[in-house]
Amino acid sequence: MNNTNEMIVEFKSVAMNESFARMVVAAFIASTNPTLEEVSDVKTAVSEAVTNSIIHGYDSQDGRISILSRVEGRQVYIEIRDEGCGIPDVKKAMEPMYTTRPKEDRSGMGFSFMEAFMDRLEVESTVGLGTVVKMWKEIGVVKHHFE
Amino acid sequence: MDYQYKNGVFIYYLPKELDHYYADKLKRKSEATFASEQINYLIFDFSNTRFMDSSGIGLITGRFRRIHDKGGQTFVVNVTPAIDKLLKLSGIYTIIKKKDTKEDIIKEMVKGGYYE
Numbered sequence: 001m002n003n004t005n006e007m008i009v010e011f012k013s014v015a016m017n018e019s020f021a022r023m024v025v026a027a028f029i030a031s032t033n034p035t036l037e038e039v040s041d042v043k044t045a046v047s048e049a050v051t052n053s054i055i056h057g058y059d060s061q062d063g064r065i066s067i068l069s070r071v072e073g074r075q076v077y078i079e080i081r082d083e084g085c086g087i088p089d090v091k092k093a094m095e096p097m098y099t100t101r102p103k104e105d106r107s108g109m110g111f112s113f114m115e116a117f118m119d120r121l122e123v124e125s126t127v128g129l130g131t132v133v134k135m136w137k138e139i140g141v142v143k144h145h146f147e
Numbered sequence: 148m149d150y151q152y153k154n155g156v157f158i159y160y161l162p163k164e165l166d167h168y169y170a171d172k173l174k175r176k177s178e179a180t181f182a183s184e185q186i187n188y189l190i191f192d193f194s195n196t197r198f199m200d201s202s203g204i205g206l207i208t209g210r211f212r213r214i215h216d217k218g219g220q221t222f223v224v225n226v227t228p229a230i231d232k233l234l235k236l237s238g239i240y241t242i243i244k245k246k247d248t249k250e251d252i253i254k255e256m257v258k259g260g261y262y263e
Contacts, residue, residue, distance in 0.1 A: 047167075105209030106201075106202075
């Protein structure tokens with residue numbers, strides 16, 4: 001039996017699409033039978049990555065964001081890609097509370113939340129070419145994030 | 148109603164989904180009142196909120212900073228477990244207080260010398 005599934009969705013980089021992005025991923029991974037908490041974790045992680053692409057990648061200008069998601073049994077893989085300005089120092093960007101835009105009330109917690117709510121996170125970025133965020137999560141595994 | 152100001156108390160009734168889009172919208176709408184009034188107590192009411200990401204943390208800390216310098220206090224109320232998890236993780240409870248009900252906030256305000 002082949003129980004893998006895959007979807008790709010592409011949309012314009014506007015803030016309104018942040019909710020669309022997390023809803024579509026949440027709907028897609030429903031076959032893994034996640035708990036409400038797991039759905040919420042995934043939605044938050046997707047929202048963070050897409051928001052980063054819109055605000056930082058494209059500086060709120062026109063662009064395209066694509067999401068590829070793959071489900072294999074209860075393994076979830078999500079890839080969020082933009083062709084924006086890229087991140088010069090990924091390590092620095094991933095530090096908790098680090099933000100290039102403190103005046104705009106950005107918390108600097110985006111990557112921290114992705115890391116906390118998913119099992120694994122990888123960020124590939126090239127200045128001038130764009131950023132790819134890759135995230136993995138196994139559904140049905142009890143995991144204590146913090147405390 | 149998205150927000151309300153009365154007698155030194157500013158309450159945000161947060162949207163169903165508190166992300167970058169809705170946080171910015173709320174900030175734009177409330178900016179004139181927020182900037183012009185003396186705010187002694189700032190309350191974020193999560194009654195209707197079912198989703199939040201780090202943009203919500205940015206909204207709260209940004210507002211907190213602006214009133215804290217002038218001696219204001221910040222509270223969150225009616226927080227669901229999912230949102231509580233994010234608030235905890237962000238470390239925000241070191242600067243703001245969580246209360247179960249509005250009555251609990253009023254009690255704390257009265258202790259601090261507030262009267263209607």
